[in-house]
């Protein structure tokens with residue numbers, strides 16, 4: 112059963128599992144109900160209480176015939192448009208997308224796997240990215256100028272990526288530069304190396320490219336941090352404090368050498384001496400999906416399922432990662448389940464659509480989400496088959512709708528930071 116169907120059943124009180132609920136009753140509404148709100152918002156789901164910045168891209172009104180079409184009609188229209196477009200289009204689906212969208216994807220994966228998949232389909236003139244905004248930007252940076260990248264709903268951003276904007280990071284950088292200068296030490300190391308998580312705007316990737324920095328993913332964060340420590344006395348890590356903290360702690364960096372930089376406070380809410388002693392300065396960002404997981408959920412899973420293996424994503428808070436049996440990227444989680452002996456039990460701490468799909472894919476195991484409340488990623492949820500049908504039929508009529516374009520002035524330095532990451536051996 113898909114997460115969308117489960118949400119409908121739970122909301123109608125027809126769920127088979129007692130105690131299951133959703134984090135927002137608005138999840139039963141279609142995403143276009145939130146496109147027309149007067150202020151930008153992330154919509155229902157894990158990020159519903161996060162404040163979307165005023166400059167957040169907005170989605171205009173989806174034409175009525177896509178809003179009122181039945182699932183069967185949308186299915187017929189999507190398949191017909193795909194058929195017409197053939198090899199000229201490729202549809203990419205992130206692991207966290209709803210099943211009703213993923214079923215049309217030519218590739219399913221994490222953000223970086225999908226961006227790479229796009230570059231391998233050079234015959235495709237159009238890349239429809241069923242994910243969120245920063246992923247479409249990365250695909251545009253890595254694709255050829257002849258390819259256009261399309262995000263079916265422009266409001267599909269990422270609340271975590273929005274927590275670090277280029278102005279705040281530049282301001283932080285200027286303060287750090289005033290404190291440490293720009294000169295290298297006796298070992299040739301810079302005072303600070305900026306490291307951005309893949310889940311960030313193209314502008315921040317460009318910032319890293321221009322300032323001796325690099326991009327990381329949740330798969331290679333330790334190798335990238337090692338690269339940065341070899342080149343700098345400290346790292347400024349954004350936007351996800353949890354990935355930075357979990358990774359650096361596993362590498363032996365003491366917690367007291369990882370101050371938090373809150374851009375809303377003078378000096379980031381810390382002080383000169385703490386910054387001088389720091390090895391990793393962590394940006395005050397987080398993923399609202401992964402912040403929902405708790406140690407109490409892990410204890411409950413262990414009590415109810417003796418022998419359960421708990422695997423969580425490193426975007427979870429440190430106490431959760433410490434209490435789990437393992438932590439790793441979506442790809443790590445997938446591979447751990449694929450390699451397990453039949454009859455294994457897994458409690459997983461990552462987005463519900465992916466956990467639900469793994470449970471369906473591996474019926475020989477017991478697989479469940481640590482969080483009993485259904486709470487998908489708000490922004491992934493903004494993509495719906497209605498938008499997919501709209502952009503596909505637009506392409507079939509020769510119109511490129513919702514194109515995501517990164518200007519060369521940003522794409523070129525961002526590519527530098529991405530290429531540095533590619534050169535790092537895990």
Ligand code: SF4
Nearest residue numbers: 269270271398400488
């Ligand atoms: S799961 Fe978290 S990091 Fe990923 S797109 Fe959603 S809000 Fe952003």
